Every structure is written in structure tokens, then in C-alpha cells.
Amino acid sequence: MTDTAAVDPATYASRLTAADLSGEVPDLMAAPPVRWGVLGAGNIAASFADGVRDRTAGRVTAVGSRSVAKAEEFAAAHAPGARAHGSYEALVADDDVDVVYVATPHSHHLEHALLAIAAGKHVLVEKPITRSVAESRLLLDAAREAGVFCMEAVWTRFLPHVAALRAAIARGEIGEVRTVVADFDVFFPYDPTHRLFAPELAGGALLDLGIYPITLAHDLLGAPDTLVTHGTLAATGVDDHVGMILGYDGGAQALLHTSSTASGGAGARIIGTRGRIEIPSGFFTPTSFEVVRADGTSWSFTSPEGEGKAYEAAEVARCVAAGLTESPRMPWSDTLEVMGILDQARAQLGVVYPGE
Ligand SMILES: NC(=O)C1=CN([C@@H]2O[C@H](COP(=O)(O)OP(=O)(O)OC[C@H]3O[C@@H](n4cnc5c(N)ncnc54)[C@H](OP(=O)(O)O)[C@@H]3O)[C@@H](O)[C@H]2O)C=CC1
Ligand SMILES: O=C1CO[C@H](CO)[C@@H](O)[C@@H]1O
Known part of the structure; x- marks a missing residue:
């Protein structure tokens, strides 16, 4: 404790x-322009891409989906001009992407964030960053070793x-x-x-x-x-x-x-x-x-x-431009402690996920 x-x-x-x-809230448009890759073309990804498009100097340059048709549809609706990839592997290999935004279900955050980190990309990972504190440690250790930026998408903190x-x-x-x-x-x-x-x-x-x-x-x-x-x-x-x-x-x-x-x-x-x-x-x-x-x-x-997602996007842009691996405003220690509380609560209720 x-x-x-x-x-x-x-x-x-x-x-x-x-x-x-x-x-004070920093000027959204003053944050450096980041080239985003969206991994998983679901609901929250659409909201995030709209925020990046409308309120930041960055842009979504690529979208990765398990279906290329879905990626194309997403790009047309939320990220005009973005490259549409029919696999997450192709997305993380895209040279026009600086930061991968992982927007798949929680169960897949670890796998997909590790995929992006292995390709040398910075990552913003939707909440909860993983299923458990043990998985979070694996992810943050990988980011530390690769020297890339990683943040849990706790967008609320930047509102x-x-x-x-x-x-x-x-x-x-x-x-x-x-x-x-x-x-x-x-x-x-x-x-x-x-x-x-x-x-x-x-x-x-x-x-x-x-x-x-x-x-x-x-x-x-x-x-x-x-x-x-x-x-x-x-x-x-x-x-x-x-x-x-x-x-x-x-x-x-x-x-x-x-x-x-x-x-x-x-x-x-x-x-x-x-x-x-x-x-x-x-x-x-x-x-x-x-x-x-x-x-x-x-x-x-x-x-x-x-x-509201534009505020966290701007924070990532500032941190990446400054060469940071974690945000001082949403540090890894906060992510680990919150995941620890979730672990404890789940344990008290007897909720166990497959493979745990
Ligand atoms: N910050 C916020 O306000 C919010 C955050 N979230 C977080 O974002 C994450 C995604 O939530 P949400 O957008 O609502 O979810 P959706 O189901 O709408 O989208 C998730 C996407 O993940 C991809 N995916 C990959 N593997 C699977 C799988 N096995 N089953 C289902 N989808 C898969 C799919 O993209 P594709 O088919 O393109 O590959 C799918 O569209 C969650 O972790 C959630 O906690 C959610 C809502 C709000
Ligand atoms: O983060 C979230 C915000 O609200 C939604 C419900 O309205 C959730 O399902 C989601 O994961």
C-alpha cells in the first residue's frame, strides 16, 4: 500500500x-503535428479520429482493421486521405505513422500495443490499458526497453x-x-x-x-x-x-x-x-x-x-515531441496503481479472465 x-x-x-x-488547458492547435495510426476501427476510434481531425494540428494518416473494407469506410468517414490497411500488422509497419492508437477491446490491448511497440511505434492505449496489473507491467517494460512513448488513454485527465x-x-x-x-x-x-x-x-x-x-x-x-x-x-x-x-x-x-x-x-x-x-x-x-x-x-x-479526445491527443503530441516515454500528467505509476485497485476488486468478486 x-x-x-x-x-x-x-x-x-x-x-x-x-x-x-x-x-490552464494548453492550446490544442499549438501541439506538434502527430501522424496517428488508428488500430481497430470501432466506436471510440471514430470519436478519437474526429477529435484529431477537427481540433488538433495532427492527422490520422492510416487506419488498420481486420477488414480492409471497414478500414476504407472508417477513413472516408473520419480520416479523409488516410491509408486503409486490412491488418494490424500492415498498420504498425506503415512508415507514415508516428503513434499507434490502440482502440480494440481491453482483452487485446496488450497484444496490439506490443505489436506496435515491436514495430518501433509510440502508443496511446485505450482504457483500461490491459486486463491486469501484471499485463500492464509487461507492456510498460516493453515500452521502456524500446524507448517509445506509452500512455493509457485516460482522456478525462486532460479535459x-x-x-x-x-x-x-x-x-x-x-x-x-x-x-x-x-x-x-x-x-x-x-x-x-x-x-x-x-x-x-x-x-x-x-x-x-x-x-x-x-x-x-x-x-x-x-x-x-x-x-x-x-x-x-x-x-x-x-x-x-x-x-x-x-x-x-x-x-x-x-x-x-x-x-x-x-x-x-x-x-x-x-x-x-x-x-x-x-x-x-x-x-x-x-x-x-x-x-x-x-x-x-x-x-x-x-x-x-x-x-474531448483531442486534449489527450495533444498531450501525446507534446510528450512525443519532447522525447518523453511517459506523460508526467498521466504517469505509468498512476496506471499501475489504478490497475492494482481493479485487480483487487475483481479478486474480491471472483472475476477471472480466460488464461489468468
Ligand atoms: N475513452 C472512452 O471514452 C472510451 C473508451 N473505450 C475503450 O475503447 C476500447 C474499444 O471500445 P469500443 O470502441 O467501444 O469497441 P468497439 O467494439 O466499437 O470497437 C473495437 C474494435 O476492436 C477491433 N477488434 C479486434 N479484435 C476484436 C475482437 N475480438 N472483438 C471485437 N472487436 C475486435 C474491431 O475493429 P476492426 O474490426 O476494425 O478490426 C472493433 O471494431 C475498449 O477498451 C474501451 O474500454 C470505449 C468507449 C469509450
Ligand atoms: O469509456 C467508456 C465511456 O462510456 C461508455 C458507455 O457510455 C463505455 O462503454 C466506454 O468504455
Whole structure:
């Protein structure tokens, strides 16, 4: 366990970069132009490619799919002019690609990111970066050895409202953080072949949705000293409705919930000794928050409109241009600690993936 039960603002601030402490969001278009290769032409890949196209100086130069027709269709709709490859191997071998964005199901992130790293490419890997902390170590070790950049696509961290919120907490706006309450519940019709329910695709609410409230709590409080998990499993054996209490020796707590069988949305409250921050809904997407202080004063912040994946794309571009292998704002240590919490929660529920 960690000694980062960082409830006081000064300790939290010491873990942030100067850019984080400023609370400002760097100009998206000022980030260097990256040539992206999209690996897996699915839903989130489309949203990412739209963000790169519309809001950054970079561009998607190639798309890789298991079907060349699908890659061509994706390119036409989301990345005009991009080369369409009918295999992931061909995509990672493309000389016009600097960074591969891995957007396949969680079960395949390790295999596909290793494929890209072996081809000498930098990687941005969708969340969760792998199925487990053991797999994450394999991936990060490979990136370290190859000297390439690797980041888990925790896009939320780079959104304007999150930047402002982190800076506000570091300034002590709500005093010491005592409690984080956050949930992410989305009803998915039960389908044993869907990636939310299929064990072979590393299904379950925890890894797909629960990672957001866990990442928020971890960012503010660090890795917990205790974890209590209660939940139910779908017929396929993966979790579908989970409550968690993260306990910290300093007295702080996080009360988190995630579900693929309930329509709760994604709200969050951060409660401190001198006030609270309320994020009304969709805390993981561009949104607003309100600071309500104990002295009765309050203020609010609203993110500018627009596709949110561009912020993480710009962070990758800045880091790659600077020759970094990891983002100081989304370091590998955060990824490993969050994966560790997910591992523990899964173990408490008895969820095991094929081959583990
Ligand atoms: N940051 C965010 O907001 C979001 C992140 N995600 C993350 O992105 C990843 C992908 O999710 P999403 O885009 O919704 O998923 P989709 O099912 O829409 O797309 C995944 C793509 O992966 C490829 N693929 C490769 N192997 C398989 C396989 N065995 N089964 C299914 N697809 C396969 C397919 O591309 P092809 O056929 O072209 O080869 C498919 O289109 C997940 O890890 C998820 O956690 C998801 C949604 C939002
Ligand atoms: O990251 C995600 C954001 O929300 C989706 C649901 O609405 C998830 O399925 C997805 O993986």
C-alpha cells in the first residue's frame, strides 16, 4: 500500500506538474503535428479520429482493421486521405505513422500495443490499458526497453473542467479532501457476446466503467489502504453491479459505484473540510462543476464545447515531441496503481479472465 493518503492540498499539489497547478488547458492547435495510426476501427476510434481531425494540428494518416473494407469506410468517414490497411500488422509497419492508437477491446490491448511497440511505434492505449496489473507491467517494460512513448488513454485527465478542478483542490479551495463519491452506471442489454459481458473480451462493468470513478478517487487520494467490494455477476461470470469503499489510513474514504445493469449516469462529489465540489453528470466527459464553500460562497466552471479526445491527443503530441516515454500528467505509476485497485476488486468478486 502507499503512503499517498494525500488529503491535504499541499501534499496533493506536490504530486502535480506546473501545468496541472496552473489549471490552464494548453492550446490544442499549438501541439506538434502527430501522424496517428488508428488500430481497430470501432466506436471510440471514430470519436478519437474526429477529435484529431477537427481540433488538433495532427492527422490520422492510416487506419488498420481486420477488414480492409471497414478500414476504407472508417477513413472516408473520419480520416479523409488516410491509408486503409486490412491488418494490424500492415498498420504498425506503415512508415507514415508516428503513434499507434490502440482502440480494440481491453482483452487485446496488450497484444496490439506490443505489436506496435515491436514495430518501433509510440502508443496511446485505450482504457483500461490491459486486463491486469501484471499485463500492464509487461507492456510498460516493453515500452521502456524500446524507448517509445506509452500512455493509457485516460482522456478525462486532460479535459478543461478536470484541469480546473485539480488546480482548485491543490489551492485548498475545499480544504482537505475527506470523501470522494462517484459512480458510473450505464444499462447495457444483456448479450453474452458483447464486450461488456464476454469474459474473453475482458468484460465487466469494473474495467469498462468503474475505472473512471476509481481513477478520480485515485487521483485525489492515492492508492487506498483498504478496499471493500460488494457486487453481483452476470451469467457469463463477469461483474455487472459493483459498490466499493476505498479506505485511507488518514481517514479519507471513496464511495464508488459502477454498473452495466442500471441507468445512473456518471456523477461525482468531492467533499472536503471547507467545502465540496459537485460534478452534475458525465464527470468523465467535458462538463461543468460547482465549488460550494462552507462560508456560503460558490463558483462554477464550464468546459468549452467540443470533442474531448483531442486534449489527450495533444498531450501525446507534446510528450512525443519532447522525447518523453511517459506523460508526467498521466504517469505509468498512476496506471499501475489504478490497475492494482481493479485487480483487487475483481479478486474480491471472483472475476477471472480466460488464461489468468
Ligand atoms: N475513452 C472512452 O471514452 C472510451 C473508451 N473505450 C475503450 O475503447 C476500447 C474499444 O471500445 P469500443 O470502441 O467501444 O469497441 P468497439 O467494439 O466499437 O470497437 C473495437 C474494435 O476492436 C477491433 N477488434 C479486434 N479484435 C476484436 C475482437 N475480438 N472483438 C471485437 N472487436 C475486435 C474491431 O475493429 P476492426 O474490426 O476494425 O478490426 C472493433 O471494431 C475498449 O477498451 C474501451 O474500454 C470505449 C468507449 C469509450
Ligand atoms: O469509456 C467508456 C465511456 O462510456 C461508455 C458507455 O457510455 C463505455 O462503454 C466506454 O468504455
